[in-house]
Amino acid sequence: MRYKNIIANQQYVFADLKSVMAKATPLRSGDELAGVAAHDATERVAAQMTLADIPLKNFLNEVLIDYDLDEITRLIIDEHDKNAFAPIAHFTVGDLRNWLLSEDANTEKLRFVAKGLTPEMVAAVSKIMRNQDLILVASKCEVVTQFRNTIGLKGHLSTRLQPNHPTDDILGISASILDGLMYANGDAVIGINPATDNLHNLAELLKLLDHVIQEYQIPTQSCVLTHISSAIQLAEQNIPIDLMFQSIAGTQAANTGFGISLALLQEGHEATLALKRGTVGQNVMYFETGQGSALSSNAHHGVDQQTLETRAYAVARKFNPLLVNTVVGFIGPEYLYDGKQIIRAGLEDHFCGKLLGLPMGCDICYTNHADADQNDMDNLLTLFGTAGINFIMGIPGSDDIMLNYQTTSFHDALYLRQLLGLKPAPEFSIWLEQQGILRQQQHHIQWAEHMPDQFAKLLMH
Template sequence: MSYSYTIQQHVYSFPDLKSVLAKASPFRTGDALSGLAAESNMERVAAQFVLSEIALKDFLNEAFIPYEEDEVTRLIMDTHDNVAFQEISGFTVGGLRNWLLSHEVDSQKLAKIAKALTPEMVAAVSKLMRNQDLISVAQKCEVITQFRNTIGKKGHLSVRLQPNHPTDDLRGVAASIVDGLLYGSGDAVIGINPVTDSVDIVGDQLKMMDEIRQRFDIPTQICVLCHLTTSLELLDKSPVDLVFQSIGGTEKTNASFGINLSMLQEAYEGTLQLNRGTLGNNLMYFETGQGSSLSANAHWGVDQQTCETRAYAVARHFNPLLVNSVVGFIGPEYLYDGKQITRAGLEDHFCGKLMGLPMGMDVCYTNHAEADQDDMDNLLTLLGVAGCNFIMGVPGSDDVMLNYQSTSFHDALYVRKVLNKKPAPEFETWLHNMGILDDTGNRLTIEPSHRLLKNL
């Protein structure tokens, strides 16, 4: 269906729904690169006016990517909750924005409609929301997941401890793990990005981390962020807590990552059978990021933020423990500067939460983006206010393997302190027992004889 809007005798026309969304997107370089962005500020606002008046029902009748040609579209359409949709079926996109912000809508109500919302509806409404709206509504959502601890409760903020090393040296990785634990990080997961994605190397890393976890009885989970096929090979011989995979919002994007939905299903079922979770069985860990579909030439004329939101439909099908966007990692041709990264981070967190995902964020940037630590401080604080489930913890913010900057263990202490957030409850108890943090969240003095520093 085509749309048009007239401003001062100028008629702005949009051939279909996906072009309305693309043109309504706040400006970012990736949409300009793909040629999908609005060509003027006026065209953008015209698209936003049009979008505000489109009925949510219309999204159920117009596939952005053909049903026959894309398994992500099929997943979205086939799992749409029509019963829950009745509550919001009368809304336009603009009406949905106002309703989400209203006081009558609370966590329970948002949880009830999560599966009534398609990713395209969620992306659409986010484009009509200011940053403060994205924060207000996300803050109302509460998405709790469990494996060996409880992540995502209101008032809590968890950290993935990211102890990467440029040559996968086990002692080097262990040194960063100890550093992170002694700063109170690691409750979301202790997760290594391997340099070399091989069964032997990943198996050794899992074994080493599992030994540390067991020796100190740490209520958390471990993961090596290798390709899903590597994890599958390791299921019967190594301590696989979580299965990691990068995912995208189109079948072709996922093909570029070397996966499809049935492979995800196989990994999910295989890992469930290991039954390693003690409190719960959320065991998938997904990473996403705006721009991946464009980068893989797999976007079908859909803007990068809508492609990203479609990836969340893939994620939620597998009851993940953790999902995060790696928002500033992709580079300035997709998100140019601190402003664009900040906006995208808030969008991704909001969209994921609204769809019912345990959303975290890699608050990060590369050196060729126009961004610095001040931009990261801002985004970190905003996401803390928005109720982000977890962030990354990298020693001194400097990932010496991936060559980019993320949040540090110190940053996690900062955001917990200023916003009065606590670690995952089970992990918090462990930190007290280990003499790492006091009950106000301040670090205690660590003696050279501390248990974690002995016999390593």
């Protein structure tokens, strides 16, 4: 279906819905690299005006990637909730924006319509919203998940403690875990990106994390971020796996490049549930995403990278994850060129994920060859705090010495919690108080002299 609009006495014609979506997207280097971006700002505005007038029902009838060729398209269409969609079925994209920003769209109503929204609808409305719009609407969403604690409650901010080490050295990892716990980090997950993926190494890392959590009765969960096929083998050996991890993308072809399918994700989900390691809930999946992954594997089908990112959230939503993490600036400046593009993309991802009912966090990060710096990350961090993000990363000194990129540190979480009066997960907060790390009534971390001795044996195992 062709779409047209006239602006400044010039007619703009868009070949199909895919083209309108791509050209309406705020400028980013990945879409330019793919050859799908608007030629100039005027064409972008024309596409945004056109997009605003498109009925939401069109997204159910005109798919962006062929139904027969893509299992994610089939997932989106086949599992669309018509009852949840009914209250907004008469909306255009512009109507949806206006309603989302209205007082009528409260937390309860947003939760109800979530399953009636497709990723393409949500991506479309984000393209005609300013940053403040994305923040305001996301702040009204509340997505709560549970495993050994409760994540996502309003007024709370959780962190992933990321103790990576370039050689997977147990002592180095243990020191980083201790450091993070002393800064009240780790309630979302203590999660290691392994330097090597052999099964023995993975098992030893998982046993270390399980030992720390069980020895000190920490109400949190662990994860070693290996490929799901390896983790399934470990689960079958009864290795202590709390969360099953996998990176996911928004097309079947891109996921094939990752070595995964919906069927394999289902197998991993069931294998982890069978271990029954959760205490307050059974959200057992941890997914990571990032704009540009489909383009980097030549699996984008001519669709813009932000829409593909949002389609990945349909995959995540199917498996009721504990955590979904957009690693926003990690792929590099070929996809998000500078701090401005990274900030915009991060706010889009968080908004779209939350609106679809996902427990969104963000690795607020950049690579060393991007035109960005830590001040850009401070800005995005602060914006995310106001938008109600579920969790962020906590890494020693903001510098991941294994993955070689820049992200947020343990003390960045303290800054945001102090600034906005946010607390860790409730169960984790109680544990922190019991250990003398956190005095909640003062909303800040208190060093306790007995803590280093109390945890010293962690570094001796």
